[in-house]
Amino acid sequence: MPSNFDLRLQHLEDNIKQDQDLLKEYEDALRYEDDPRRKAKYTREIKQLRESANGYQKEYDELQMQITGEPTAQMKNVAIQLQQINTRIDRLSAGQKAIYENINHLRKGLLDRYNxxxxxxxxxxxxxxxxxxxxxxxxxxxxxxxxxxxxxxxxxxxxxxxxxxxxxxxxxxxxxxxxxxxxxxxxxxxxxxxxxxxxxxxxxxxxxxxxxxxxxxxxxxxxxxxxxxxxxxxxx
Incomplete structure (x- = not known):
């Protein structure tokens, strides 16, 4: 019967995998989405994924403290997955920030043309x-x-x-x-x-x-x- 540690680790790995799939959907959607309202919705969703990733990291750190010897292959794999999802969120957030900064610049330029x-x-x-x-x-x-x-x-x-x-x-x-x-x-x-x-x-x-x-x-x-x-x- 799996230990509590094993169940927590498997649950953590499954959740990270689900969020990775969800992040891929958001990346694809933002690539082709034109509607600014839907883009804003995806941006909020990505922010929530960031909060989830922070929670996963905390859970991983707690599990890691219970290990006395060499981390298992599954622990190493979860660590890699955590790094990957954080990197992808960072990259996507930076891209969205640059887009919004450019949009704000364009918006200000437009408004300056009018009384x-x-x-x-x-x-x-x-x-x-x-x-x-x-x-x-x-x-x-x-x-x-x-x-x-x-x-x-x-x-x-x-x-x-x-x-x-x-x-x-x-x-x-x-x-x-x-x-x-x-x-x-x-x-x-x-x-x-x-x-x-x-x-x-x-x-x-x-x-x-x-x-x-x-x-x-x-x-x-x-x-x-x-x-x-x-x-x-x-x-x-």
Whole structure:
């Protein structure tokens, strides 16, 4: 009959193996995940795995104190597994930290382009965007601000934003408060056209999502226009 020591060690080894499998799932999910809310959920899960790993280390240390001679092969194997899972969590946490630092840098850069009254609205919107979406917005804004976009292209993008919003409203889909607030600004006739366009750019990721889900069919291929613009601007 297995001793209490053997049962504790086997239980510890099984738990570490389960968390290693779970960590692999999180690593794979984060590699392809775009939704910032789901990314945040995975980050919280990884933090919990860190706490579990700390508990496993404490359990291992207690078991090790009971050994008087050479550690068994199983003890050595558990030690290796503990080292591996801690290394993987460290690497994943460092990668996530770097991503969030870059996202925060992009977010600050975006907000600095707008006036104080607009920043609060746009800040709420950028919290829902991932790194690639904010990079796209920054690239388009750079192109507009440095006169790399023709008047015709700006008109097409602006019309695409306006028509998509109108189509959504006609379909009975209410925009979230922050998006609705930006929609009011871009439709304000007294504002400079280029400024209205710049205010509307952060709405584009949401509009593209709506187009995919609701098939808005506005007649203007906003996604293609943006891709062409980004490809041209990237090459300069």
């Amino acid at each position: 104080a009254g607009e920043q609060n609205i746009i800040a709420a919107i950028t919290e829902q965007l991932d790194q690639s979406q904010m990079f796209m917005i920054s690239t388009v804004l750079d192109a507009i601000e440095t006169d790399q976009v023709t008047e015709r292209e700006m008109q097409l993008i602006f019309q695409g934003i306006q028509q998509s919003i109108t189509k959504l409203q006609q379909n009975g889909n209410a925009l979230p408060a922050s998006q609705a607030a930006l929609a009011e600004i871009i439709n304000a006739p007294g504002l400079d056209f280029k400024h209205r366009l710049k205010v509307g750019i952060p709405l584009i990721p949401f509009i593209l999502d709506y187009e995919g889900e609701l098939e808005l069919g506005t007649g203007i291929n906003l996604k293609a226009a943006l891709q062409a613009l980004m490809m041209r601007f990237k090459g300069k």
